[in-house]
Amino acid sequence: MGKEAEIKNAERFKDWKYTRKRHRGLAKPGYLMHVMPIDRGNEADVELCDDPELAWLYDQAENRLHAPKAVLALTMGGRL
Template structure:
């Protein structure tokens, strides 16, 4: 699992959410992250499930979130990762298994045709551009806090 998946898993567990993570063999979340998330989920009323089948992971979901299959620094692994993640693309068929009012999220930049289809990322359920705008405001707030502490 990548940093986004780790952070989402821990945040969802702290918040009492049901978190389902699907990945091919060899790309699972690290055991220590899962163990910590399970502790947090037990305290908050949430749950954590590690799955192989992306269809099982999105069934009835409120939010479907994916990320790039190869992050920065993993370029040499990109061909192997594309092969391993075949069948994990978030497309219209996969989104149809989530709740009818489910939203699609991605922290961008996305590779249309790899981890997400153009139809989904540009569709009505996609909130990726709102998500990017919200990230901008969060970053501005963090900068204001940091600069305020340094000058004060």
């Protein structure tokens, strides 16, 4: 996505934010997942980001690390 398209897209969704009200509208259980880095306070409320029962941000970011490590190991001739 080009810089101009990114700015246009950000303007289009500037009022969208993941809040408690939006969270209540989800099916139970609902979790906050994000590929990181998350813009705390703008993309999602800070209290939701810090809630250990709802936010799986760091778990998802940690799991994302393993796929590139596996690709790197395989391209370097190693074994998993």
